[in-house]
Amino acid sequence: MELAPRLTHITPSLTLSIDSKAKALRAEGVAVCNFAAGEPDFETPEHIKTAAQKALHENLTKYTPSAGILELRQAIAHKFKKENGLDYLATDIIVSCGAKQSCFNAIMACVSEGDEVIIPSPYWLSYPEMVRLAGAEPVIVPTTAANNWKMTAEDFEGAMSPRTKMVIINSPGNPTGSVYTKEELRAIAEVAAEEEILILSDEIYEHLVYDETKHVSIASVTPEAHDLTITVNGFSKAYAMTGWRLGYLGAPKKIAQAIDSIQSHSTSNPCTFAQYGALAALTESQQCVTDMRDEFNIRREYMFNRLGTIHRISATKPLGAFYILADISKFGMTSMNFADRLLSKTNVAVIPGIAFGNDHVIRLSYAAGMDIIKEGLDRLENFCRTL
Ligand SMILES: Cc1ncc(COP(=O)(O)O)c(C=O)c1O
The missing domain is CATH 3.40.640.10 (Type I PLP-dependent aspartate aminotransferase-like (Major domain))
Structure with missing residues (x-):
């Protein structure tokens, strides 16, 4: 059975599949630090529900x-x-x-x-x-x-x-x-x-x-x-x-x-x-938006500052959204290889930049609680030391 030709060049979403993999590991009881998420970790505000x-x-x-x-x-x-x-x-x-x-x-x-x-x-x-x-x-x-x-x-x-x-x-x-x-x-x-x-x-x-x-x-x-x-x-x-x-x-x-x-x-x-x-x-009130943004901002500052102290990693300070791109080119490996090894060795999930058209970077999402961010960055730091 042949599929329509328009599908020849289409690949399924890598971000969704890595995020699902991280969530499945967590469901198995593995202590995953998931920096792959593309969604806020907050609950929908009550008045909307x-x-x-x-x-x-x-x-x-x-x-x-x-x-x-x-x-x-x-x-x-x-x-x-x-x-x-x-x-x-x-x-x-x-x-x-x-x-x-x-x-x-x-x-x-x-x-x-x-x-x-x-x-x-x-x-x-x-x-x-x-x-x-x-x-x-x-x-x-x-x-x-x-x-x-x-x-x-x-x-x-x-x-x-x-x-x-x-x-x-x-x-x-x-x-x-x-x-x-x-x-x-x-x-x-x-x-x-x-x-x-x-x-x-x-x-x-x-x-x-x-x-x-x-x-x-x-x-x-x-x-x-x-x-x-x-x-x-x-x-x-x-x-x-x-x-x-x-x-x-x-x-x-x-x-x-x-x-x-x-x-x-x-x-x-x-x-x-x-x-x-x-x-x-x-x-209705937009206070919930401000509150979530303020919390994201605290995490952004923390994650960006910590990344700056990790040997051979450099990052650009983002002004929006809830992601940071970190340059991993000094490790001399593909972004996929880096992300795969990071996940299998330390249970930290990130998205390889190749998914976004740049193989020199990884994407870390700070749509995760502060304790997870701290722990995940500790693990990332130790991982980078071993490379
Ligand atoms: C840039 C961008 N546009 C659109 C979307 C999709 O948003 P929605 O959940 O409203 O479909 C996303 C979700 O990750 C996104 O990052």
Whole structure:
């Protein structure tokens, strides 16, 4: 039996499989320090759970419009305006089963065979695979620690060809933790506007920014950028709602309508009562977001400072998300080999950078309790000494 050719170049998510391996080891009673997680270790705040429970009790268990309930789309439009300076009508917002589905839908709606999509590396590993599933070609633009893992407008321009259809910007970034400034985004947006290249802006880590860092939506930097951008966001990271599977996007009308159509023929609406939880997340107190961010910040400082003391490891201080990239090139082994040996010898799980397109680094997530972070870094330090 032959599978569809579109699957030829697709590999399953390495981050999900390493995280599952770490969780399985822990379930067997092994004292694993899991730095592979891509989800907050906090519980979903009570008021959000209560709103979803209330919706269930009120029998809000039927289909909704495929793009989501109007109240939620209105709340998202309000959020976009208030927090991001973006004007989207509620009808140009599509709620989906996670930011992942929003990205997938956007790529499916906009790119096809023969198109190229520019992706700065290290990248979130699903982008190139989504592009390939759409029959298009990812064009990877390497970035360096020296430039805080950010693609410049010149890098972008240098990677463009007549086939370029879209560029993907992920700020704050996974796995880099880097955050683009308004000026950097404006320069990229101006290049995109010259050739009418679409921008997929994945802003799922928006609320997790540290120090004086400000998150900026690229769609807000110029009117032309607004007309070319699909802005993706969601509830997973800011509200610890990964399992709820809820994300959303705002897009120019024509694209939003196409995405609504795709969704109406694939998943239909995201879970109805979960949408009411999301409505509470957006419209009630945001203190829970601040509290989680503050806790992440304490861990970020600790992890970054400790990594700086480990012989032959160097790291870039992230300004956003909950990951740190550590350079392991001085050990002279592949990132996969390093991560495998670290897990088998010390039960510390990290993600090898090759999963994100860079074999010189590993990704450590600080979405783990402080005791686990301390213990895991002790083990990492001892492991590095033995190499
Ligand atoms: C950059 C990025 N975008 C999107 C997602 C998916 O988020 P969701 O859980 O809303 O599908 C993730 C999850 O790890 C991510 O890191």
